[in-house]
Amino acid sequence: MLKDFIVIKLILSFILPYITLYAIYIQLNGEISPGGGFQAGVIFATGIIGYELVFGKEHFLRFISIKALLICSVMGVFLYAGTGVVSLIFSDNYLNYNSLQSNAIAGQHLGIFLIEIGVGLTVSSVMCLIYTLLRED
Amino acid sequence: MEEFFTLPFKISFVLDEMLLFIASLVLLITCFWLIISRNLIESIIIMSVFSLFIGICYLFMDAPDVAMTETALGACLSTCVLLNVAKIVGEDTGKLKKLNTLLAAILCSFFVVILTWISLDLPSFGTQDSEVQTHLTKYYLQNTRTDIAIPSFVAAILASYRGYDTLGETTVILIAGLAVLVIVSRKNNHA
Numbered sequence: 001m002l003k004d005f006i007v008i009k010l011i012l013s014f015i016l017p018y019i020t021l022y023a024i025y026i027q028l029n030g031e032i033s034p035g036g037g038f039q040a041g042v043i044f045a046t047g048i049i050g051y052e053l054v055f056g057k058e059h060f061l062r063f064i065s066i067k068a069l070l071i072c073s074v075m076g077v078f079l080y081a082g083t084g085v086v087s088l089i090f091s092d093n094y095l096n097y098n099s100l101q102s103n104a105i106a107g108q109h110l111g112i113f114l115i116e117i118g119v120g121l122t123v124s125s126v127m128c129l130i131y132t133l134l135r136e137d
Numbered sequence: 138m139e140e141f142f143t144l145p146f147k148i149s150f151v152l153d154e155m156l157l158f159i160a161s162l163v164l165l166i167t168c169f170w171l172i173i174s175r176n177l178i179e180s181i182i183i184m185s186v187f188s189l190f191i192g193i194c195y196l197f198m199d200a201p202d203v204a205m206t207e208t209a210l211g212a213c214l215s216t217c218v219l220l221n222v223a224k225i226v227g228e229d230t231g232k233l234k235k236l237n238t239l240l241a242a243i244l245c246s247f248f249v250v251i252l253t254w255i256s257l258d259l260p261s262f263g264t265q266d267s268e269v270q271t272h273l274t275k276y277y278l279q280n281t282r283t284d285i286a287i288p289s290f291v292a293a294i295l296a297s298y299r300g301y302d303t304l305g306e307t308t309v310i311l312i313a314g315l316a317v318l319v320i321v322s323r324k325n326n327h328a
Contacts (some may be wrong), residue, residue: 026205030292030296031287031288031289031291031292032287032288032289034201034202034205034289034291035201035202035205036202036291036292038206038297038306039202039206039209040208041202041203042206042209045207045214046213046214047215049213053217057208057234059321066318067253068314068315069320072218073311074309074311076307076311077304077307077308077311080304080307081304084300084304085282088216088284092270095300095301097297098178105284105285105286108284108286108287108297109285109286111296111297112285112287112296112297114293114295115296115300115303115304116292118307119303119307122310122311123308123310124312125305126310126311126313127214127315129216129314129317129318130313130314130317131214131218131221131317133219133317133321134218134221134222134225134317134321135221136221136224136225137244
């Protein structure tokens with residue numbers, strides 16, 4: 001078990017908050033800087049997998065189960081598709097965010113923010129799901 | 138004097154090209170190393186190095202989004218998954234059934250020839266008046282500021298103009314996760 005190597009454990013504990021913070025930064029600043037939901041999700045999953053690598057599968061599954069990962073990944077796609085359906089209700093085209101708010105540009109901003117969160121949620125949970133499933137017990 | 142002040146920009150431009158050249162060279166060496174490597178673990182690590190250097194190449198070619206994705210996905214995530222798979226399969230690949238190397242070599246050479254032939258038709262890097270740049274890209278560049286008003290054109294195209302494509306991609310990722318879940322749970326039930 002990698003947990004017994006004190007250097008690896010300490011360095012991972014040190015670097016993990018920064019990886020997570022970087023993922024959240026990319027997620028929230030997708031509109032003004034490089035990166036977006038996909039990149040943020042992958043980096044977030046990288047942090048979680050680093051944790052899983054050091055502390056083991058049992059310790060990891062105590063916090064989040066495979067069922068919860070599955071629900072998160074479906075929720076991401078649901079959030080994305082649901083954002084499109086909202087504009088259908090206001091008699092606009094599917095996935096046209098102009099009608100999400102009274103101002104068209106503010107509606108675009110809100111729509112892009114929501115779908116980026118959906119993409120990030122799906123990507124991070126699917127990456128964790130694949131890694132956890134292929135992990136040797 | 139003016140020459141002196143523009144010098145850093147010129148040097149940085151040359152430096153970019155030189156670093157890109159060095160990274161491409163390392164990439165080529167990594168490919169040959171990957172071909173001659175016999176150990177499974179070694180091959181996986183070389184693939185990780187390859188992803189890292191191609192990420193650096195993307196960065197020098199002004200594509201930070203792709204560089205970020207390649208480094209996080211190729212160099213870190215897929216390496217972790219593949220190392221786990223290698224742990225299950227076992228380091229000793231001698232027991233595995235050997236593929237027909239001659240057939241594989243002929244197929245690979247065929248692919249190399251075809252891809253090189255196709256790449257002759259591609260526009261050179263950074264051409265402004267190529268087919269790709271003149272049609273839709275022009276529209277996006279002109280209208281993003283008024284339609285969406287966000288600084289990142291990539292995010293505007295990805296999320297708003299091409300929302301359908303991104304929805305499809307997200308669904309594909311979800312389906313990939315579900316497929317892995319189905320395959321692995323079936324194997325566990327039989328055992």
